[in-house]
Amino acid sequence: MTNDQKVEILKLHKQGLGYKAIGRSLDIPVDNVKKFIKRLKSEDICICLECGSIFSPLPGKKIKRFCSKKCRLRYWQKKTRTSLKYKIQKVCPECGAVFMTYKYRQGIFCSKECFQKHESKKWREANGK
Ligand SMILES: [Zn+2]
Ligand SMILES: [Zn+2]
Structure with a gap:
């Protein structure tokens, strides 16, 4: 065989x-x-x-x-390289910060705070305040 x-x-x-x-x-x-x-x-x-x-x-x-050991190293190097592919750069529309996020993630803000700020702005605009 x-x-x-x-x-x-x-x-x-x-x-x-x-x-x-x-x-x-x-x-x-x-x-x-x-x-x-x-x-x-x-x-x-x-x-x-x-x-x-x-x-x-x-x-x-x-x-x-x-x-x-060589094979183990090569294997993990390949793995980390492919996982990096899934990360992309985005710009936070609230504060303008550049941050890394996963492609499949829907969130477009760098942090929860920015998301909340954005939401409250929207709310204020919608309510004329
Ligand atoms: Zn091997
Ligand atoms: Zn932000």
Whole structure:
């Protein structure tokens, strides 16, 4: 079995597919799939989230999602980079301050105070005061 196949097996297994279904969709004998998954469970084999390589965690080590420190760093760097994409700059219409906010956020004010000021202005205008 290649590393890629192993990763695919694990993926499908996590999706809840049975041995037979996994074997059929990847064209691997069911016995091999069964053996691999059993080994996976008994030996605590892990697959690196970053590079997809299969490794056995060192006994006593807590890091189980990455094969190495390098992979862990790369993974988190990518993550923070993508999360920054969701942040955009906006200008508060009340006080003119520039602030960072998430794209999906509806609020257009830099703070609660500015929002309240704006609301009370609107109220005063509407009531002719
Ligand atoms: Zn890795
Ligand atoms: Zn403001």
